[in-house]
Amino acid sequence: KAGVTQTPRYLIKTRGQQVTLSCSPISGHRSVSWYQQTPGQGLQFLFEYFSETQRNKGNFPGRFSGRQFSNSRSEMNVSTLELGDSALYLCASSPGGQNNEKLFFGSGTQLSVL
């Protein structure tokens, strides 16, 4: 089984631009979660999607949004980029459902905002 795939691997943007990150979950997994990883801050929860619906949301501004498609692939969008948005963005998939919440992470997208 292929693992969680994130594209692109690296991105360089400038302030004010927007960016879209993509995540393909493990086949059969219906839940996709997104996390922002920065040094010293650990993994901060952005949102979780399950069957095309946002199931949970973290404490990030509205500039951060996402969606999930019928094939469970997910995208995350960040608009009006700020320097502080520079981070590794990780997505993780799980089968979903009760007692099925083990997360499998992708390799991440390293975003640099200049």
Add this chain to the structure above:
Amino acid sequence: GENVEQHPSTLSVQEGDSAVIKCTYSDSASNYFPWYKQELGKRPQLIIDIRSNVGEKKDQRIAVTLNKTAKHFSLHITETQPEDSAVYFCAARTDKLIFGTGTRLQVFP
């Protein structure tokens, strides 16, 4: 919402010694507590997890203990090896999985 605190932020041990990482959580409704290991430049990977109806779980050199009353859980690694060097994250889940800030473990030969 849930808040997870993790200590220490860095831990250095000699090969063969034990390492202990501790986490506390705030939401008593949390019912699932996984631990992830992230090696340099790699993705986090699940190494062990425990549910709230279990007090302790062991897998070879790794064990996790949970104290629901005190709302804390710990990761114990015995007979540490250089390949155990990594950043370890604890997490707690109610409706979403919230991570601690990580512990950088260095095992010196």
